[in-house]
Structure formats: C-alpha cells, structure tokens
Amino acid sequence: MKNIVQLKSLIKYGIFALVFVLATSCEDDDPEFNFAVLPSYQDGIQNLDETGVDCGGGSGVACPTCSDGIQNGNETGIDCGGSDCSECPEATPRFDALQGLGLPYFHSFELAESAVNLVLPAENSVTLDFGIADPAGSDEIVGRYTRPEGNVADGFSDFKFEAFDAPIDFSEYNKFTLDVFMPSSNAYDDNLVPLVEIILLDNTNPAFWETWTVLNATVDPADFDSWFTIGVNGGDALAAATIYNTIAIRIGGSNHQNGAIFYVRNFLPTTSLVLPGTPRADALATSGLPRYFTFEAGDASSGTNLEPRTTNADGSPYGQGVDISYGVADPAGSNAGVARVYRPDDGRFGGFEDFKFQPQTETIDFSEYHKFKVDVFIPSGQDFSGALTPTVELILHDDNPEFFNRWTVISQTVTEFDTWVTLEFDGADAAAAGSGTLLPDNTSYTVFTLRFGGSGHTTAGEFYVKDFVPFK
Structure with missing residues (x-):
C-alpha cells in the first residue's frame, strides 16, 4: 500500500516538474518551442489582405459597417453604438x-x-x-x-x-x-x-x-x-x-x-379618421378659384371668400336653418373631414330650412363661373316617400328680406344612397325669379345658399356634404 502511495506522489510531482520545465522553456524563448503563427482569415488578427479583422479582402466575409442594417462588429444596436458608429438613439x-x-x-x-x-x-x-x-x-x-x-x-x-x-x-x-x-x-x-x-x-x-x-x-x-x-x-x-x-x-x-x-x-x-386641419382646402388654395368651401371646419379656413353665415346685416347673431357639424368623420370611412347637416323638424324657417354662407361684400360675378358642384352623402333608411325628398338645391340671391322674389334656384336629385355623389348645378340657362335674368348676366346676388331635403315641410332628414366648388 505504501509503495502505491509513493508511486502516485512521484507521478504527481513528475507532471508538475514537466509543466515547470515547459513553462520555463517558453519564457526563455527556447527555439525548440518557438512556433511561428501562420496568418489566416480566422486568426482574430487583421492581416493578409483583410480590410478588417478577419473580414474583407479575400476572406469572403463582409466587414461590418454602420449602414448594413445588421447589429454586428461591436455595435450595441443596429448600425449604432460601439467604437465606430454613432450612439444608439434612446429618445422616443x-x-x-x-x-x-x-x-x-x-x-x-x-x-x-x-x-x-x-x-x-x-x-x-x-x-x-x-x-x-x-x-x-x-x-x-x-x-x-x-x-x-x-x-x-x-x-x-x-x-x-x-x-x-x-x-x-x-x-x-x-x-x-x-x-x-x-x-x-x-x-x-x-x-x-x-x-x-x-x-x-x-x-x-x-x-x-x-x-x-x-x-x-x-x-x-x-x-x-x-x-x-x-x-x-x-x-x-x-x-x-x-x-x-x-x-x-x-x-x-x-x-x-x-x-x-x-x-x-x-x-x-x-375613434375617428378625420385628419387634422383642412387638407382639402389647403390643396385648393393654389387652384385660382374665386371661391370654394370644403366644410372641413366651420370658419373661413375651409375656403376662399366663403364662410358660414354667423351675423345679420346689422351685426346681430344669425342662426342657421339647419343643425350643422363641421369636420366630422366621413360616413364612407375615409379620413376626410366633412359636415353633417341635420334638417330639423322644428320649423324654425317655416319649412324652408337651409344653410347660408355669409353674404359677399360685393355682388357676385357669374360671367365666368356660373357652374357649381358639391359632394353629398345621403344615408339610406330615411323615408323619402312623403315631404322629405333626396334633393339638394343651390340658391343664389341677394340679402334682401324679399330675396325669394328674385332668387335663382337650381335643384338636383340624389338617386344613390350610402355613397358620395357629386352634384353639378349649371346656371347657364337658370333664370332669376321675376326678372327672368339668366344667372351669367345677373349683377345683384351676394349670397350662396344650400337647401337639403326639399322645402315647404318640417320633416327631419340627415345629409353629409363636402367641397362646394365653382367650375367653368
């Protein structure tokens, strides 16, 4: 048993001695143990024709860059961080x-x-x-x-x-x-x-x-x-x-x-897809049109030379004949802001409820622009079998208490529901009441008015409207 223990001790110390000799030989640069390291594309050193460490040149491996869309090299994020790239963004x-x-x-x-x-x-x-x-x-x-x-x-x-x-x-x-x-x-x-x-x-x-x-x-x-x-x-x-x-x-x-x-x-x-601002009005701003109104907002920002009527001639507040909300969600699902027009049943205008724009400061020149178009969406499910009709009327008149004696009324009927339709009003052959003057030659009108659902009744109705625009 003693011999076995001695043998183990000899082996143990023998191995230690061998390691010591080898270590000492390396430290002394003994030529017998001094091996040269051969360059390669996998040695962790930039050598040969490499343009980076083990990449580029003939290595067949692309060197990391700060624009390769990959987190590589010593980057801490995708194309950012590390010693070569800009710091990774942290702000959100x-x-x-x-x-x-x-x-x-x-x-x-x-x-x-x-x-x-x-x-x-x-x-x-x-x-x-x-x-x-x-x-x-x-x-x-x-x-x-x-x-x-x-x-x-x-x-x-x-x-x-x-x-x-x-x-x-x-x-x-x-x-x-x-x-x-x-x-x-x-x-x-x-x-x-x-x-x-x-x-x-x-x-x-x-x-x-x-x-x-x-x-x-x-x-x-x-x-x-x-x-x-x-x-x-x-x-x-x-x-x-x-x-x-x-x-x-x-x-x-x-x-x-x-x-x-x-x-x-x-x-x-x-909850709503309405884009902020008045993008359609902004797009029309360079059109050269004398006037337009998109109904995206309830003020002059929706148009040029047109805005909803809010005051009477004497400066007192004016109340519209319809309840109108501007910039509401498009019922067809787009992100456009439109207006919802609710024709009330309270008879506030004696059954002739309408929407008026603010009077123009000068009489309107219809010689060039006497055609108009407006987009209308009429929800289905409304009863149009009686007094309420799927019609839209464009009314041109002056701001006189007896304006209906000399106005020009152009009417269009909507036949497609639950979709936007573009109605066109051509005033070329439309005559003023009383005088019979055709719209292109009229020199007395200062007001644009839109009426939805017909007249002479107090039946409620719902309509959507956008983009009242004149055209040649």
Whole structure:
C-alpha cells in the first residue's frame, strides 16, 4: 500500500516538474518551442489582405459597417453604438406624446419597447427592425419592415403582434391609422403592390382566415418616398366583433414571393379618421378659384371668400336653418373631414330650412363661373316617400328680406344612397325669379345658399356634404 502511495506522489510531482520545465522553456524563448503563427482569415488578427479583422479582402466575409442594417462588429444596436458608429438613439418622443392619450394600445416603432399593450413575438414571417433613421431625413427614428423574398408563409408573410389575453374590444376604437414610407426603389409589379392591410384575427382558430377582418388602403405612387398616413375603418361590423385577439400588419400584398422594404411608424387605434386641419382646402388654395368651401371646419379656413353665415346685416347673431357639424368623420370611412347637416323638424324657417354662407361684400360675378358642384352623402333608411325628398338645391340671391322674389334656384336629385355623389348645378340657362335674368348676366346676388331635403315641410332628414366648388 505504501509503495502505491509513493508511486502516485512521484507521478504527481513528475507532471508538475514537466509543466515547470515547459513553462520555463517558453519564457526563455527556447527555439525548440518557438512556433511561428501562420496568418489566416480566422486568426482574430487583421492581416493578409483583410480590410478588417478577419473580414474583407479575400476572406469572403463582409466587414461590418454602420449602414448594413445588421447589429454586428461591436455595435450595441443596429448600425449604432460601439467604437465606430454613432450612439444608439434612446429618445422616443412620439411614444412619450402618445402615452397620455389613453389609447388602449399602440406602437410608435421608435424602439422595440415603444408600445403600450402590443407585445412583439419571438419570430415572424417579416423582419421588423427598430431605431432606424427616418428615410425622409428627419431626426426621428422609425421601424423598417422587411418583406422576405421567397416562399415564406406561402407568400402571405405579415407581421403579427402577440395575441391578447382576451378578445379585443372594438366597440369604440374600430378604426386605425399607420404612417408608411414606401420607397420607389421597390420592384412593384402585379404581385408586389403598394397595399397596406390591417388584419384582425382569432389566433385560436387554425383556419383564422375564414373569420378574419381585413382592412386595407392603397398608397398612390405619387406618395412614394414620403410619409403617408393610411386610415382604415372597421366601423360597426368590427365594433360588434368579439372573437379577435390578434392584430397583424401586411404590406405589399399577398400570395407572392417578392421581397421589399418599407418603413413604418405610429400604429394607432382611433375613434375617428378625420385628419387634422383642412387638407382639402389647403390643396385648393393654389387652384385660382374665386371661391370654394370644403366644410372641413366651420370658419373661413375651409375656403376662399366663403364662410358660414354667423351675423345679420346689422351685426346681430344669425342662426342657421339647419343643425350643422363641421369636420366630422366621413360616413364612407375615409379620413376626410366633412359636415353633417341635420334638417330639423322644428320649423324654425317655416319649412324652408337651409344653410347660408355669409353674404359677399360685393355682388357676385357669374360671367365666368356660373357652374357649381358639391359632394353629398345621403344615408339610406330615411323615408323619402312623403315631404322629405333626396334633393339638394343651390340658391343664389341677394340679402334682401324679399330675396325669394328674385332668387335663382337650381335643384338636383340624389338617386344613390350610402355613397358620395357629386352634384353639378349649371346656371347657364337658370333664370332669376321675376326678372327672368339668366344667372351669367345677373349683377345683384351676394349670397350662396344650400337647401337639403326639399322645402315647404318640417320633416327631419340627415345629409353629409363636402367641397362646394365653382367650375367653368
């Protein structure tokens, strides 16, 4: 037994001695143990023809850059941080601003965590990168939505948020907006289309597509290479839905294998799709028209040389014959602001209830612009079998108590309900009451008036109106 113990001790100390000798030999640069290191593309050293450490040159490996869309090198984020790239963004001003709005959920796409009640899944059939520089050049950071090339998800690739724990309540927030930037460099064709789809689905159902709701909007090529806000309206049908627990975003169409890159920001649920301001009036500002009114707001900001009448000739307040609300949601579901006109049943104008614009300061010149058009939406379900009629009248007159003795009235009838129709009023052959003077030659009128639903009755009716515009 003693011999065995001694043998183990000898082995132990022998190994120690060998290690000591080798270590000492290396320290002394003994030529017998001094091996040269051969350069290679995997040695952790920038050598050979490499342009970086083990990358570039003949290595076949691309060196990391601060613009390759990949977190590599010593970057701490995608194309940011580390020793070579700029610092990664941390500010999320859009998220910070949205937090106080009381929205049930949203995502600003500034960073992965810039969301409320929207959770990112572990994997998806599209790639979504966050903290990406705004392609339009602002200081904001956004999300980059990369649609893969090839047969991914059978050509139906999309970005799904994690399912909610319970069905989503769409009773109030059943409309959505999303800011999208579509580069013109994408190879758009019959398959890859500038389409944005918001998909509401039940992920507990393997055949979820049989019950889903798909809301979509198309971006006009004229809006490529700039930010565009799409608005989609689920309306009453979505409000009644009680099975959906998942929200998905698909960009570029479906059932194809084309790759593409898009940018996104600010996915928001909303109760109204009305865009702020008066965008239609702004667009008409350079039209050269002598007057117009879009009904986006209840003041002069909706038009040129036209605004709703609010005062009488003596400066006292004027009350309209109809109840009108400006800048309300488009009943057809667009994000345009329109006006709702409710013809009351109180007989406040003796059955001749109408809407008047403020009188012009000078008589109106009809010699060039004596044709007019206005867009009208009349909801179905109203009883037009009696006194109430689906008509709109354009009335031109002066601001005299007896104006109806010399006015010009042009009437149009709407035959399509639940859709916008453009009514045209041609005054070329329209004569003034009493004198018989044709509108183009009239030199006494100062007031434009619109009447909805006919006259001589007190039956209530509902109408929507936008964009009263003269044309040649």
